[in-house]
Amino acid sequence: MILQEEIIDFIKNGEKHYLTDLTIDCAILGYHNQELKILLGKHAHFNGWALPGAYIKKKETLANAAARILKERTSLSNIFLQQFYTFGDNENRLDGSNAEHLPEELKSAFEEDNWLLKRKLSIGYYALIDYSKAEVNPVFPFEDFCWHTVTELPKLLFDHKEIIDKALTTLRNQIHLKPIGYNLLPEKFTLPEIHVLYETILNKKLDRRNFQKKLITLGVLEKLNEKRKIGQHRSPFLYKFDKEKYDEALKEGSAFSF
Amino acid sequence: MILQEEIIDFIKNGEKHYLTDLTIDCAILGYHNQELKILLGKHAHFNGWALPGAYIKKKETLANAAARILKERTSLSNIFLQQFYTFGDNENRLDGSNAEHLPEELKSAFEEDNWLLKRKLSIGYYALIDYSKAEVNPVFPFEDFCWHTVTELPKLLFDHKEIIDKALTTLRNQIHLKPIGYNLLPEKFTLPEIHVLYETILNKKLDRRNFQKKLITLGVLEKLNEKRKIGQHRSPFLYKFDKEKYDEALKEGSAFSF
Numbered sequence: 180m181i182l183q184e185e186i187i188d189f190i191k192n193g194e195k196h197y198l199t200d201l202t203i204d205c206a207i208l209g210y211h212n213q214e215l216k217i218l219l220g221k222h223a224h225f226n227g228w229a230l231p232g233a234y235i236k237k238k239e240t241l242a243n244a245a246a247r248i249l250k251e252r253t254s255l256s257n258i259f260l261q262q263f264y265t266f267g268d269n270e271n272r273l274d275g276s277n278a279e280h281l282p283e284e285l286k287s288a289f290e291e292d293n294w295l296l297k298r299k300l301s302i303g304y305y306a307l308i309d310y311s312k313a314e315v316n317p318v319f320p321f322e323d324f325c326w327h328t329v330t331e332l333p334k335l336l337f338d339h340k341e342i343i344d345k346a347l348t349t350l351r352n353q354i355h356l357k358p359i360g361y362n363l364l365p366e367k368f369t370l371p372e373i374h375v376l377y378e379t380i381l382n383k384k385l386d387r388r389n390f391q392k393k394l395i396t397l398g399v400l401e402k403l404n405e406k407r408k409i410g411q412h413r414s415p416f417l418y419k420f421d422k423e424k425y426d427e428a429l430k431e432g433s434a435f436s437f
Numbered sequence: 438m439i440l441q442e443e444i445i446d447f448i449k450n451g452e453k454h455y456l457t458d459l460t461i462d463c464a465i466l467g468y469h470n471q472e473l474k475i476l477l478g479k480h481a482h483f484n485g486w487a488l489p490g491a492y493i494k495k496k497e498t499l500a501n502a503a504a505r506i507l508k509e510r511t512s513l514s515n516i517f518l519q520q521f522y523t524f525g526d527n528e529n530r531l532d533g534s535n536a537e538h539l540p541e542e543l544k545s546a547f548e549e550d551n552w553l554l555k556r557k558l559s560i561g562y563y564a565l566i567d568y569s570k571a572e573v574n575p576v577f578p579f580e581d582f583c584w585h586t587v588t589e590l591p592k593l594l595f596d597h598k599e600i601i602d603k604a605l606t607t608l609r610n611q612i613h614l615k616p617i618g619y620n621l622l623p624e625k626f627t628l629p630e631i632h633v634l635y636e637t638i639l640n641k642k643l644d645r646r647n648f649q650k651k652l653i654t655l656g657v658l659e660k661l662n663e664k665r666k667i668g669q670h671r672s673p674f675l676y677k678f679d680k681e682k683y684d685e686a687l688k689e690g691s692a693f694s695f
Contacts, residue, residue, distance in 0.1 A: 200458035201558070237556060241525035265523045265560050267499035298495060300459070302523050352614060 181319045187288045194294035197234035201265075201300040203245050204232035204339070206346035207253060209310030210363040213375045214328045216310060217343060218253070219335075220321030224280045227336040230343070231324070232301065245304040252324070253306075253313045259362040260306045263349040267300035269338040274298060305346045307362035350380055356429060361420050369407050369415040370394075399425040439577045445546045452552035455492035459523075459558040461503050462490035462597070464604035465511060467568030468621040471633045472586045474568060475601060476511070477593075478579030482538045485594040488601070489582070490559065503562040510582070511564075511571045517620040518564045521607040525558035527596040532556060563604045565620035608638055614687060619678050627665050627673040628652075657683040 207218040207230075219228040231252045235244040241262065250256050266272065278289045278296065289296065315324040327333060329347060332340070350359060359380065360373060370391050378385050394400055401421045406414040465476040465488075477486040489510045493502040499520065508514050524530065533554040536547045547554065573582040585591060587605060590598070608617060617638065618631060628649050636643050652658055659679045664672040 198458045198556075198558075200456045235525075238531050240528075240531065241523065241558070262523060265499065265520060267493075267560075270498075273496050273498065298456075300456075300499070302525075352611075356610060 183284065186285060186319055190285065190288040190293065190295060191290075193234065197236055199294045199297065201302060202232050202234055203241070203248055204230040204266075204301045204303055204342055205245065205249055205252070205260075206230060206263075206303060206305040206343055207249065207308060207313075208305060208329075208346070208350070208363070209308050209313065209326065210376055210379075211310040211326070213372075213379065214330075215347075215363075215376075215379050216326040217329050217332075218313070218315065218324055219327050219333070220317065221323040221325070222336060223320050223322040224282065225336055227334040228327075228332075228339075229321075229336045230339050231321070241302065245302075249304075249306055251318065252316055253308065254316060255308055255313055258306050258308055259358065260304055261349075261353075261357065263303050263305055264342075264345050265300060265302045266338060266342055266345075269341060272298060272300065272338065301342070303342050303346060305350065307359060309362075309365060311365070347380075351382070354380055358425060358429060361422070361425060367403060367405070367407075367417040367419050369409070369417060371409075371415055373418070397424075397428050399428050441542065444543060444577055448543065448546040448551065448553060451492065455494055457552045457555065459560060460490050460492055461499070461506055462488040462524075462559045462561055462600055463503065463507055463510070463518075464488060464521075464561060464563040464601055465507065465566060465571075466563060466587075466604070466608070466621065467566050467571065467584065468634055468637075469568040469584070471630075471637065472588075473605075473621075473634075473637050474584040475587050475590075476571070476573065476582055477585050477591070478575060479581040479583070480594060481578050481580040482540065483594055485592040486585075486590075486597075487579075487594045488597050489579070499560065503560075507562075507564055509576065510574055511566065512574060513566055513571055516564050516566055517616065518562055519607075519611075519615065521561050521563055522600075522603050523558060523560045524596060524600055524603075527599060530556060530558065530596065559600070561600050561604060563607065565617060567620075567623060569623070605638075609640070612638055616683060616687060619680070619683060625661060625663070625665075625675040625677050627667070627675060629667075629673060631676070655682075655686050657686050 209216045209218070218231065220231050221228055231248065233248045233251070235241065245260055245262070246256065246258070249258055249260060278286050310326070317324045329343070332343065335343070353359065354377070360376060363376060364373060373394070374385065374387055374390050377390065399421055400418045403417045403419060405417045407417055408414045467474045467476070476489065478489050479486055489506065491506045491509070493499065503518050503520070504514065504516070507516055507518060533556050536544050536554065568584070575582045587601070590601065593601070611617065612635070618634060621634060622631060631652070632643065632645055632648050635648065657679055658676045661675045661677060663675045665675055666672045
């Protein structure tokens with residue numbers, strides 16, 4: 180919980196501690212019930228949802244800033260986190276944000292040339308997390324955090340729709356380069372589960388037999404002596420990634436083009 | 438030519454017109470004599486070479502800023518230009534630059550908390566240009582611009598080696614997604630030329646026959662009724678891209694994985 184006086188101090192004195200021209204916004208992605216989910220915050224004062232984001236300290240690397248922001252929001256550390264794009268082309272980003280929707284006690288803390296009212300660029304990072312382990316922590320300016328299916332997004336604020344679209348395109352383009360399956364799936368998974376994950380990310384149907392055959396031929400999966408019961412007559416075997424072989428295949432790049 | 442008084446005005450008053458936390462650096466790439474080249478500036482006051490870069494105006498989109506900087510340096514417009522990464526992790530970027538190597542008349546223009554002495558992040562853009570058309574314009578702080586083969590780089594300043602490496606990795610990873618061949622080759626080219634270009638970018642040998650067969654099968658090339666004489670007994674046919682089919686193949690993505 181952040182106290183009102185801390186918020187007012189941030190409004191008045193934040194520019195002593197943070198870079199003023201830009202923020203980091205995180206597209207935090209998880210996978211659940213065969214759906215790709217993204218974590219969004221419901222803004223406490225504006226009518227809509229936004230990506231969790233924050234400012235970068237004056238003496239903090241970008242990678243550390245992104246990891247800190249992620250930890251403050253999801254309480255997770257050592258997360259797979261990738262910078263994907265810096266946003267500064269949208270016309271809305273040429274003007275500063277406005278404070279008019281804020282409650283009176285906060286609004287009065289803004290002086291005319293307050294640093295928060297100036298134009299901001301945003302560096303986008305995507306994070307892939309194990310959905311079941313995230314403990315979400317709403318802090319100012321959000322009153323709530325929820326997971327949303329990426330194909331059914333609520334009303335988004337600012338240019339955050341554009342940021343999410345770019346994050347998903349990047350995920351799709353990097354599926355053969357980055358350990359995306361590894362980071363989104365639980366440790367043990369079935370072949371139907373990884374098949375649907377790839378279909379969801381690539382947003383296209385993949386022939387089940389060819390997909391499974393290719394994955395097994397690549398040698399990146401280890402078959403476990405364990406099954407998951409998913410129906411009266413369906414108990415597919417569980418698999419896990421052979422991390423070393425998986426990393427090798429990613430280095431090759433084209434191995435994962437389905 | 439920029440006058441000394443303009444430089445001093447920039448040092449003293451630049452923060453009224455430009456964002457102060459970050460710059461744009463351009464990796465300008467061209468292809469010549471079967472070598473991938475990058476444009477570097479010899480710094481007028483520091484001992485080494487750097488990427489051409491500049492500041493972003495307060496009310497200018499990032500894309501417009503990158504195009505403006507490129508035009509100021511190479512006099513080319515409508516160039517293929519892609520943002521690829523924002524650099525702010527290098528420890529050297531946590532402190533501001535220093536002015537100690539500058540000549541006395543410039544050094545005296547810096548006050549203690551001058552905006553140019555603060556930490557700067559850098560947004561990297563890569564540009565692909567027709568080598569033969571670039572007219573290079575050295576402006577402050579460079580005394581000269583030269584094309585360097587990417588495998589034989591001179592001493593680089595700041596973290597510019599890291600920026601160049603990332604630009605080249607991006608080029609390699611995006612070869613199946615972006616019109617890279619189209620923008621680096623002249624309008625008409627031979628099959629041996631495009632073969633060597635792909636080998637150079639991917640930094641690996643590609644079987645000539647398979648490569649050419651795959652390209653022709655993709656239907657992205659148009660064979661011209663024209664040959665180039667490259668030796669007493671060698672006059673390969675010239676080709677050009679069928680831009681429409683090329684763009685379609687890039688949309689498919691995996692078509693260009695060699």
